[in-house]
Amino acid sequence: MTEQLDTGVVAQQIKEHDVLDAPAGGSEVGRARRRKEDARLVTGRTQWTDNIQLPGMLHVAFLRSPMAHARITRVDTSAARTRRGVVAVFSGQDFAGEQGSLPCAWPVTPDTVIPEHPPMAVTTVRYVGEAVACVVAVDRYAAADALEAIEIDYEPLEPVLDMTEALAEGSPKVHEAGNESFTWNFAGGDIDAAFHEAPVVIERTYVQQRLIPSAMEPRAVVAQTDGDHYTLHSSTQIPHVLRVMLALTTGIPEHKLRVIAPDVGGGFGSKLQVTAEEVLSLLITRRLGKPVKWTESRSEGNLTVHHGRDQLQRIRLAADANGRIRGVQVKLLADMGAYLMLVTPGVPLLGAFMFNGIYKMDAYDFTCTGVFTNKMPTDAYRGAGRPEATYAIERVMDELAAEIGVDPMEIRRRNWIQHSEFPYTTICGLTYDSGNYEAATDRALALFGYDKLRAEQSDRRERQDPVQLGIGISTYTEMCGLAPSRVLGSLSYGAGGWEHADVRVLPTGKVEVVTGTSPHGQGHETAWSQIVADSLGVPFEDVAVLHGDTATSHKGMDTYGSRSLAVGGIAVVRACDKVKEKARQVAAHLMEASPDDVEFSEGRFRVRGTGTSQTIQEIALATFAAHNLPDGFEPRLDASATFDPENFSFPHGTHLCAVEVDTETGATAIRSYVAVDDVGNVVNPLIVEGQVHGGIAQGIAQALFEEAVYDSDGNLLTTTMADYLLPSAADLPNFTTDRTETPATSNPLGVKGVGEAGTIASTPAVVNAIVDALRPHGVHDVRMPCTPERVWRTLRTEGGEPA
């Protein structure tokens, strides 16, 4: 009955319908290529971690703490051991001597409190969902059943869930050392002078609610050993970082540990982690000498995949009477949850240099305190720090406009960095290399029909239409292309930000690219092939991209922070340059010319002024044969490059959102959404478009739908998708997208990165629109997510409407 999907057939179908693949001139870069990886990804005929079956493989299920804060007083696993199919049962005590502590690679201050973080709790649990025991069984059903037979007694301790309460005197302590992990300050200019007698001062507090990353593929791990070497398959974004970290955590020497990220179905930062389950799977395999698999359920994932956002932002802005910004001061509380994970404390720092947005000002002051609470730890989630910063400044710009009575777009124009001022060093000390806010904005306004919508808005206001119209603006920038290693070092991060690529030319002229980036939905196989096709003049189809396996790709810093193209793509370009240089030597030798007289274009080496030429494929074969090479020439065209960027890249854009708010029910509906992004030069417009669409959807989700909710005992209430609402296509409008292209000057491709732009831009655009609709009712903020009930209640309290 069910039709079998054949990857080959699907690939053929994609190709046949592929008008988009029609050549658009000579260049591959810039073509809207359909993704070569999609046939296998969409049919599922590929190696997802959970698809892997190994002989004798056992299955692991974890028992998780039902208590937010408690001492473990008794553990009895004896009954579980006797259950059908059970091979072993372990509790934290069994691993206490060898499990180490889950790593935090970003101690942001010298005195950052980094508590011990045992992968499996031994004496104390600090959040609901923390692993306390596990069953290893012959199948996953037996493992799940036996969990119920494990007995654990807890002595409850008082939990603390709210950051402000956690910092108050006498609060229950999550850790002995107290609930403050660190306080980090950064300043530029004279903030007191900026606020002194400022004609306008706006002060607002915004809540970045806690979010749960929901990658399509749940996390999964398969660990195996031959007794000496270990192999870990994991649905991870960071096979390379993971290998180093696991070696340090488990004591398995790095050269005896291979980490493989097979095809990975999304991450959004949630798989930029060294997880308890990864460490424990390795330890169990080491104990039992058998391969083991663990795959989380969606509810387990909601509990224990690291969460995102969760900040309390106090932002103050001082301005002149005409709206020119004098200074911005930010005081942030960032909820770490119960422990620091891989980059937990660094997430707010990634936003620390962004609360100034695209605007000029005299002074800036930023302070962030990291706070422990009895909840799942937070960490990077699409945008990591930058969506939070962008939200605060873009919301406050609207407040400033309302305060001095000008159009919110006008207030932005008065303050933003002019195109003629680039490169521009901001008050935070970052140098924005390029940008054209005027061009992106003008394009967006035209596509949106701004003036017409404003006219409709006043009409509805006049008529007192129960459905009001609001217009929201977000003129954002972000820093991505993480990251110059020196800058990371100055921020106390534990590693660098370079990326690596190997380019191998095979005897038949086909090309293998080994990349240190680790795609999990971004389409690197396609985009890297386009780059190589252009650079080496080989057909797009002749390029294969290998990634995600530390045995084939030994060196890399993986994929996050919109870094893959702007850093990893440049490493590919550099490696191709080296290949071409070698091939030129061989070509010159074979054609008996001086290398200086040999030109290269479209895959062919030509001796200037003659008709003589050799293709790169001919050179490849000649190099393979090695019969006739220049003296001393090493018989290979292969080359590697490791690229460390000198600067971040700074995509920007203008997003405009029109929202209809039903003042009777509080329901909001996005009527139109326009995004004009400038991500520099574009390698593949189709991929860029996809990233922008998904990003906008995810940002709208924060504005309107998603929130992780804990009750007062610390139980997570949003453990299923009936409670944690993800919007689907049916809940989203059509997006109108366009681009301006202002090339980055910091890299040879002129690219900036696009993975996070949509998410960063869209959240404030939507909330600004809702507030704009309701401003005549006295509303100047609605807490996210702006659910119908929240909008309704805000209207009743602020708008003075009868109950």
Added chain:
Amino acid sequence: MIPASFDYFRPSTIEEAVDVLAGAGEEAKVLAGGHSLLPLLRLRLAYPTALVDVGRVAGLRGVSDRGDHVLIGATTTHDEVVRSPIVREHCPLVALATATVADPAVRHRGTFGGSLAHADPAGDLPAVALALDMVLEVRSPAGERAIPAAGFFLDYLESALAPGEILTGVRVPKLGPGWGFHYEKFHRTAQAWATVGVAAAVRQSNGTVEEVRVGLTNMGSTPVRATAVEEAARGVEAGQNGGLRRAAEQAAEGTDPPADLHAQPDYRMHLARVLTHRALLSASAHRSPAT
């Protein structure tokens, strides 16, 4: 997300199903589309010892015209209900409400009978069953009986079905001419359950409202018939400026709506009033596409 173990039976006749269910003990459950029962099993919120799958029992599936009423077989899927010409012609309110259930995937699995037997006050069909005075036909070793909808929904996820009883079909009375219908569902995403839903039927002649039926979704531990609205609306002038708004003000009378992540009780009561007005207006304007 793995259920505890259970026995599984798949009878092919109603007699066999009744026998198997009777023999399987108190903790056995009927399985239809599984779209409410399986989530409970997978979250280990329910531990039935046996499931009796009625999905292939002959004669339980399909819609037939029985003169003064329409009979909808218990295992008729939501999708089949929505597409049925008989349903669309004679009980369009059922089609309108069913079309709002979740998404096409759920509607191809979930069944009409399962939705009523589950007795979830947040489900869209129980309120419709109340509003239309449906009658539920039931079989057990003791024989057959018919339960009026008004006596069927006892409490949250609790119906008048006794252990061993199988719902076989549902009689939907034909209301005759002059009626207009609307189902107004308020939910946060397209696939989400109703925060509040209002099933409305309005009969009018010459601009006057003669009779009104209103069932409310998710306004208590059972679906609720808004009798105060029904009385207040009788005889008022139809249309935007008639008396429907005042009648709808009664919508929260006697309700006891739940508090959950999507809404607090006072907000649900407010919604019930606003949405009832909208539903009555739409129904009286005969806007329902299926009429």
